Amino acid sequence: MTVGIVGLGLIGGSFAKAFRRNGCIVLARDTDSSTMWFAKLNGIIDGELHKEHLKDCDLILICTYPKAAIEFMEENAAHIGARPLVMDCCGTKRKMVKKGTELSEKYGFTYAGGHPMAGTQYSGIKHSSADMFTGAPMVIVSCNLSVITRARKLLEPCGFSQITATTAEDHDRLIAYTSQLAHVVSSAYVKSPTVRKHKGISAGSYRDMTRVACLSPELWTELCMDNREHLLFELDTLIRNLKAYRTALVKEDSSHLMALFAKGSEIKKEVDG
Numbered sequence: 001m002t003v004g005i006v007g008l009g010l011i012g013g014s015f016a017k018a019f020r021r022n023g024c025i026v027l028a029r030d031t032d033s034s035t036m037w038f039a040k041l042n043g044i045i046d047g048e049l050h051k052e053h054l055k056d057c058d059l060i061l062i063c064t065y066p067k068a069a070i071e072f073m074e075e076n077a078a079h080i081g082a083r084p085l086v087m088d089c090c091g092t093k094r095k096m097v098k099k100g101t102e103l104s105e106k107y108g109f110t111y112a113g114g115h116p117m118a119g120t121q122y123s124g125i126k127h128s129s130a131d132m133f134t135g136a137p138m139v140i141v142s143c144n145l146s147v148i149t150r151a152r153k154l155l156e157p158c159g160f161s162q163i164t165a166t167t168a169e170d171h172d173r174l175i176a177y178t179s180q181l182a183h184v185v186s187s188a189y190v191k192s193p194t195v196r197k198h199k200g201i202s203a204g205s206y207r208d209m210t211r212v213a214c215l216s217p218e219l220w221t222e223l224c225m226d227n228r229e230h231l232l233f234e235l236d237t238l239i240r241n242l243k244a245y246r247t248a249l250v251k252e253d254s255s256h257l258m259a260l261f262a263k264g265s266e267i268k269k270e271v272d273g
Contacts, residue, residue, distance in 0.1 A: 001154070002027065004049045004057040004084070006072055008035050010119060011089055012063030013128030015158065016044050021130045022157035027053055035125050044125070055081030059154045061114075062088040065222050070099050077103040085150055087114040091175065091219075092226040093141050093168040112151055113141030113168060115175070116160070121214045134159035141168050176230035181238065183220055184231070186213040 003019045005012045005028040020026045027049035030036050039045045054076060062069045069088045080086060086109055090096050097113040104111035118136035120127060138160040140151050152163045190213045198206055224231055248257035
């Protein structure tokens with residue numbers, strides 16, 4: 001199997017390592033020449049992905065920011081051909097899937113939106129891993145059963161634990177809560193002046209809350225702006241809930257505070273066990 005990868009950051013680099021470890025031919029492209037040099041020197045890829053190679057790939061994974069992913073598809077759609085399954089791996093889906101669907105219908109290639117539910121707080125190919133996706137969920141945005149089945153087969157070398165199919169709208173609504181809100185909260189949390197005094201008096205709670213504060217400002221600005229209405233809903237909900245805790249503290253209302261904690265614990269156990 002031949003896999004083309006556009007963008008060799010954390011996600012693209014991890015895909016490259018996973019597929020190549022399983023005997024696939026991996027061709028890739030990245031706008032950063034030092035990243036390409038590193039990938040070639042370390043045997044992460046077999047060679048560069050040029051326009052003329054696109055039609056010979058079985059799978060093309062676009063692992064860039066959403067705007068760059070759309071630009072790549074617009075510039076190269078006419079050269080893809082009927083053989084590849086083209087899948088973007090962007091963190092938001094509505095704009096990407098709309099454009100990908102339009103281009104695939106116009107030029108006759110197969111497209112699906114994708115989002116691997118894996119990663120770290122670090123970025124770049126040097127932090128990528130062949131095991132990044134082992135046991136992780138993968139989201140496929142498509143309503144075509146044959147496309148979903150094909151995607152599941154092509155992605156087998158990556159070791160995903162499950163493939164979940166959804167719509168672009170549902171994906172973006174849920175990801176605002178499960179991912180984007182968490183990054184906003186973590187970024188805001190570390191802005192307390194107390195953060196500079198935590199060493200020696202912090203443990204798992206601090207570590208878990210601050211892990212994703214170390215992020216790419218460019219990427220997360222683009223993702224949050226792309227999904228602003230869903231993220232605003234989640235932020236408004238969080239602020240309303242935080243105000244309830246604050247009110248209980250201001251009023252020295254222990255019973256209300258205890259009820260708030262109890263309800264949160266109950267929901268967590270109900271949802272996640």
